[in-house]
Amino acid sequence: xxxxxxxxxxxxxxxxxxxxxxxxxxxxxxxxxxxxxxxxxxxxxxxxxxxxxxxxxxxxxxxxxxxxxxxxxxxxxxxxxxxxxxxxxxxxxxxxxxxxxxxxxxxxxxxxxxxxx
Amino acid sequence: xxxxxxxxxxxxxxxxxxxxxxxxxxxxxxxxxxxxxxxxxxxxxxxxxxxxxxxxxxxxxxxxxxxxxxxxxxxxxxxxxxxxxxxxxxxxxxxxxxxxxxxxxxxxxxx
Numbered sequence: 001x002x003x004x005x006x007x008x009x010x011x012x013x014x015x016x017x018x019x020x021x022x023x024x025x026x027x028x029x030x031x032x033x034x035x036x037x038x039x040x041x042x043x044x045x046x047x048x049x050x051x052x053x054x055x056x057x058x059x060x061x062x063x064x065x066x067x068x069x070x071x072x073x074x075x076x077x078x079x080x081x082x083x084x085x086x087x088x089x090x091x092x093x094x095x096x097x098x099x100x101x102x103x104x105x106x107x108x109x110x111x112x113x114x115x116x117x
Numbered sequence: 118x119x120x121x122x123x124x125x126x127x128x129x130x131x132x133x134x135x136x137x138x139x140x141x142x143x144x145x146x147x148x149x150x151x152x153x154x155x156x157x158x159x160x161x162x163x164x165x166x167x168x169x170x171x172x173x174x175x176x177x178x179x180x181x182x183x184x185x186x187x188x189x190x191x192x193x194x195x196x197x198x199x200x201x202x203x204x205x206x207x208x209x210x211x212x213x214x215x216x217x218x219x220x221x222x223x224x225x226x227x228x
Contacts, residue, residue: 031213042203042218043161050213090161096213104207104214105151108161 002027004109006091012115015081021112023074023091032074033106034066035090043090049074050096081116088113119144121206121219129225130194138189138222140178140204149207150187152178153218156200164189164202174198199226 004025013019023032031050035043048056049068063085065077074091092106120143130136142148152164165173167180167187178189187204204219 033213040221042221043216044218045215048213048215055213056215094214105163105166106214106216107163110160 002107004091004093004107006089006109006112008112009110010113010115012117013078013081014117015083017081018077018079020078021076021089021091021114023076023093023109024072025093025107026072027093027107028071028095029093029107030071030096031094031104032068033092033094034064034074034076035092037088037090037111039087047076078114081114083116086114086116119206119208119217121204121217123202123204123219123222125222126220127223127225129227131227132196133193136189136191136194136198136224138202138204138224140187140189140219142185142187142204142206144185144206144208148180150178150180151205151207151216152176152187152189153203153205154200155203161203194224194226196226196228199224 007022033048034046036046037043045058046060047066052068052071063080067075088111090111091109094104094106122141124139150167153161154164155161176189176191178187180187201221201223203221206217208215
């Protein structure tokens with residue numbers, strides 16, 4: 001399995017709702033990432049997990065809460081979002097750097113298109 | 118600060134014409150650079166890496182450290198090359214990598 005999968009494909013939520021985005025990969029990658037992509041803009045990094053621990057948080061508001069329950073799964077919990085949070089949320093995974101080097105290409109999922117009303 | 122610049126938002130060329138998508142970067146160390154492509158209704162995917170020095174779908178890119186550039190080239194454009202192209206720079210950390218994307222260039226191939 002060489003794919004990153006994301007569910008749901010589309011999500012519409014109100015500003016008082018709580019929802020979660022899910023990401024899964026079975027490539028044995030130990031780094032997983034959340035990106036936010038607004039229309040006609042490049043992806044912007046939100047969070048990085050390595051070995052299931054949060055290693056990078058790009059000053060993301062606390063209404064976004066990531067979780068990595070195991071090496072294959074990555075969740076993004078959403079609560080009290082704002083309309084400006086509407087975007088495509090991308091998950092990615094990669095190998096981690098090792099002393100011997102090796103490819104760390106990031107593989108992207110298809111994204112969840114989120115609309116906050 | 119590390120930065121990736123793609124000066125063209127849109128590039129439109131005729132089928133069969135040469136293509137060059139420009140990318141310049143600023144980075145204090147030894148950069149690792151990539152081109153990612155996003156076809157309509159498809160996921161973002163890696164096109165090529167400067168380390169690999171390979172040609173993918175007829176595209177090549179050479180890292181020019183003197184000019185701090187990593188332009189993407191193809192001698193003869195095809196209609197299926199129409200897509201959004203992002204130049205990206207990898208910023209290594211001890212535990213994971215951070216990818217910094219340029220703003221992207223939309224390539225449109227006219228028949």
